[in-house]
Amino acid sequence: MEEEIKNIKLSFDKDLKNTKDVESLEGVRIRYLGRKGLVSGLLGRLSSLDEKTRPRIGKELNLLKTYVQNEFQNRKKILSVSEPGRERVDVTMPGILPQLGHLHPITKTLSEINEIFVSLGFTVAEGPEIETEFYNFEALNIPLEHPSRDAFDTFYIKGNVLLRSHTSTVQIRVMEKTQPPIQSIMPGRVYRPDAVDASHSFMFHQVEGLMVDKLIRFSDLKGTLDLFIKRIFGEKTKTRFRPSFFPFTEPSAEVDISCIICQGRGCRVCSHGGWLEILGAGMVNPRVFEAVGYSPGKFTGFAFGMGVERIAMLKYGIDDIRLFFDNDIRFLKQF
Ligand code: PHE
Secondary structure, three states: OHHHHHHHHHHHHHHHHHOOOHHHHHHHHHHHHOOOOHHHHHHHHHHHOOOOOHHHHHHHHHHHHHHHHHHHHHHHHHHHHOHHHOOOOOOOOOOOOOOOOOOOHHHHHHHHHHHHHHHOOOEEOOOOOEEEHHHHOHHHOOOOOOHHHOOOOOOEEEOOEEEOOOOHHHHHHHHHHOOOOEEEEEEEEEEOOOOOEOOEOOEEEEEEEEEEEOOOOHHHHHHHHHHHHHHHHOOOOOEEEEEEEEOOEEEEEEEEEEOOOOOOOOOOOOOOOOEEEEEEEEEEOHHHHHHOOOOOOOOEEEEEEEEHHHHHHHHHOOOOHHHHOOOOHHHHOOO
């Protein structure tokens, strides 16, 4: 049996050295120290020895057992320390969701407006944000003495070059290039040097609309805008046209909608009047057709222009225009 003890010790040393991780170490523990392990096997056979050799072998066996236990513990410590280096994957752990972005509320409103008009047969046209006085004023029949031509009301860049103050510039560009029938909307950014407050921004978005053909009437304008307003604000929304003035349309109208907050009963948002001003519109002034070179008397048409921020503010119940441009993620997250 002495020989066996020696051999077990040797093979244990070898096996222990070959362990690479806690799992393989556990295998070695079971092989030597387990209930049916090699050391226990020898201990079990102790009782069959004669009284003379039993104490000596018993002592040696006990020494072997402590040796194996100590060596096992030491090895375990070494292997556990190097454990963090191993890749450990907990497949039950929930994944980390990446932050998903989405469209800005202005972009959303803008595409909603575009979709409604495209479904009515309008095409989408765009033009430059840096313009000349001709496109922003002259061609639109805005005379020199008009207050909007003042430097206080327009960002002049150099000479007669400026940042457009409305998207009506694009109706001129479209008509210069195309003969009627024309049925287009023109979305884009516009600039006015207004002091920034809850309802003013030096940059905002407009959508202009233009329809020109041989027999376009004011009733076409009313029908188109009434349908648009019902689609964007809801079927129950009423439309009201009030006489107004724009140099580029004649007759002109200011268009109101029944207050979508109080359904026209009167509240703080509509200043208790029950109506909200939403856009400007009218029949294209013959002087504008003249400026783009259309034969006099041949065509009629309507035009309208609306502010996208205003529509988004009403739709979503936002009371400060600056929120659109602050880039505060807590605000943007809500849309
Ligand atoms: N251009 C006008 C504005 O910016 C809006 C408008 C467009 C009015 C077309 C009538 C027709 O206020």
